[in-house]
Amino acid sequence: MLVLGLETSCDETGVALYDSERGLLADALFSQIDLHRVYGGVVPELASRDHVKRMLPLIRQVLSEAGREATDIDAIAYTAGPGLVGALLVGASCAQALAFAWGVPAVGVHHMEGHLLAPMLEEQPPQFPFVALLVSGGHTQLVRVDGIGRYELLGESIDDAAGEAFDKTAKLMGLPYPGGPEIARLAEQGVAGRFKFPRPMTDRPGLEFSFSGLKTAALNAWQQCQQAGDLSEQTRCDIARGFQEAVVDTLTIKCQRALRQTGLSSLVIAGGVSANQALRQSLEQMLAGLKGQVFYARPRFCTDNGAMIAYAGCQRLLAGQHEGLAISVQARWPMDSLPPL
Ligand code: KG4
Numbered sequence: 001m002l003v004l005g006l007e008t009s010c011d012e013t014g015v016a017l018y019d020s021e022r023g024l025l026a027d028a029l030f031s032q033i034d035l036h037r038v039y040g041g042v043v044p045e046l047a048s049r050d051h052v053k054r055m056l057p058l059i060r061q062v063l064s065e066a067g068r069e070a071t072d073i074d075a076i077a078y079t080a081g082p083g084l085v086g087a088l089l090v091g092a093s094c095a096q097a098l099a100f101a102w103g104v105p106a107v108g109v110h111h112m113e114g115h116l117l118a119p120m121l122e123e124q125p126p127q128f129p130f131v132a133l134l135v136s137g138g139h140t141q142l143v144r145v146d147g148i149g150r151y152e153l154l155g156e157s158i159d160d161a162a163g164e165a166f167d168k169t170a171k172l173m174g175l176p177y178p179g180g181p182e183i184a185r186l187a188e189q190g191v192a193g194r195f196k197f198p199r200p201m202t203d204r205p206g207l208e209f210s211f212s213g214l215k216t217a218a219l220n221a222w223q224q225c226q227q228a229g230d231l232s233e234q235t236r237c238d239i240a241r242g243f244q245e246a247v248v249d250t251l252t253i254k255c256q257r258a259l260r261q262t263g264l265s266s267l268v269i270a271g272g273v274s275a276n277q278a279l280r281q282s283l284e285q286m287l288a289g290l291k292g293q294v295f296y297a298r299p300r301f302c303t304d305n306g307a308m309i310a311y312a313g314c315q316r317l318l319a320g321q322h323e324g325l326a327i328s329v330q331a332r333w334p335m336d337s338l339p340p341l
């Protein structure tokens with residue numbers, strides 16, 4: 001089955017062609033980062049309008065790269081939520097219109113299920129069951145995964161998501177959007193141990209997260225240095241290092257707890273923050289101690305992309321799922337409400 005995947009939940013237009021027999025044939029992405037950067041974050045209306053402009057050229061591009069025709073496509077998968085409603089509606093309308101015109105089925109995919117399954121596109125995919133740490137700009141969740149659609153939420157953030165904490169902290173320190181990669185870059189030059197920030201909610205049992213206080217701690221440190229006349233680049237790097245270490249440690253401690261609690265030894269990390277090298281290293285070290293294994297997607301499939309939507313949609317289509325002609329999206333959509341395959 002040849003599936004066209006469309007992702008438009010936020011500020012990336014992602015398109016891909018996935019073949020159930022041959023794997024991923026082509027994928028293309030247009031990132032709107034430059035468009036939103038001047039505003040310090042995503043402007044929803046600008047995002048929707050830009051998706052409209054990029055979608056059809058990207059579809060033509062993946063078809064040409066894969067050497068396929070529109071008539072070869074058997075089904076269309078699109079992100080139906082969670083995300084920005086206007087942006088989601090562009091992908092959903094486009095998918096439904098093309099599906100109607102081409103006489104093929106369309107399926108709405110849950111964005112976080114897409115992220116969660118992205119490591120399945122790699123050479124050594126994880127086997128069920130596993131614990132998944134979903135860390136994106138909008139979500140920080142620990143999930144027990146027994147199969148596609150068989151999700152048990154173990155814990156999540158009670159305030160900011162991990163990616164959001166990276167973005168907000170970066171903004172406070174005058175770094176451009178998106179802040180995650182910027183902080184990661186500065187942290188590489190930072191001195192470990194100069195700034196020690198809290199590891200929120202690790203001193204009590206449970207798998208909940210809270211990252212909003214950490215952002216304030218980083219801001220206080222930054223302001224104190226500024227007041228003391230220390231505006232050096234090195235200080236910014238040292239704070240970035242301290243902040244990243246606090247996030248990475250906190251995530252590692254909670255992942256270890258989730259693995260103990262479930263008795264599982266495979267961990268999948270997915271979503272934009274799973275591209276973070278320090279996080280990967282820390283989790284790999286922790287899993288080596290437990291004789292377990294950590295799985296993640298190649299960096300470009302950690303952040304938003306069409307390949308993960310094409311893959312997740314393909315699995316659901318193969319199981320017989322698809323939508324009617326209605327164009328329906330959901331800004332909020334709990335992943336554990338999805339039907340199992
Ligand atoms: O999954 P994603 O592309 O979009 C959402 O579904 O939210 O995640 C984007 C988030 C942003 O907050 C971004 O700053 C963060 O992932 N991010 C990173 C890194 N790359 C992206 N955070 C830390 N380190 C990175 N290398």
Ligand code: ZN
Nearest residue numbers: 115136303304
């Ligand atoms: Zn995402």
